[in-house]
Amino acid sequence: MSRSGLIIAVSGPSGVGKGTVLGAVEKALASSDPASVGRSISATTRKPRGEEKDGVEYYFKSTAEFEKLIADGEIIEYDMYCGNYYGTPAEPVRKMVSEGKVVLFDITIEGSLALKRFFPEDAVTIFILPPSMEELEQRLRGRGTEEDDVVRARLSQAKLEITRADEFEYIVTNRSVEQAEGDILSIIRAEMLKQSRHDETANNLE
Ligand code: 5GP
Secondary structure (H helix, E strand, O other): EEEEEEEEEOOOOOHHHHHHHHHHHHHHHHHHHHHHEOOOEEOOOOOOOOOOOOOOOOOOOOOOHHHHHHOOOOOEEEEEEEEEEEEEEHHHHHHHHHHOOOEEEEEEEEHHHHHHHHHOOOOOEEEEEOOOOOHHHHHHHHHHHOHHHHHHHHHHHHHHHHHHHHHHHHHOOOOHHHHHHHHHHHHHHHHOOOOEEEOHHHOOOO
């Protein structure tokens, strides 16, 4: 029997496809057992993009509202990214972990490292790399929802972020959604099978 849930903290540059890959991982896990998986919905002060809805992709907050959440201790970790706050609401995560779920996070580098410090036994950090910088730029421009200066800011941020991949436990290159999804599912499976996560040993099997 597994002790508790698993926190899968996934970071990588904007445009690398974290959201799409995590969506595929969530679907694959839910197809075998819908109750086994949870996804943390962050709070942010950035404005909704395209069809994004409050409470689905994010909880959209004003700066004052976000700062109140921090002051009230309702945020486990938070980070500033391109001028906006992003943070993880504490209660849903604690609940999902105690229920034994695999909880998926799309989160900044500092956010992943903070989760690892907060949940040293249960958090696993994964960095997603693009196949190349050219490919990343194409994906960022192809999204078509950002102004040119925003794309430039995200690209220079991406170059800085990639130099920090070695602070993560696992590295996955997103050559295709299927391959990156498969790699993350393999990591989850191996982490679930770790000796330290199991109560029973050969000695106490009946
Ligand atoms: P986007 O604006 O593209 O949705 O997200 C920008 C960045 O914020 C991404 O790198 C995403 O991973 C990160 N992010 C989203 N939610 C959180 C969170 O709760 N905490 C932290 N630290 N980063 C987050």
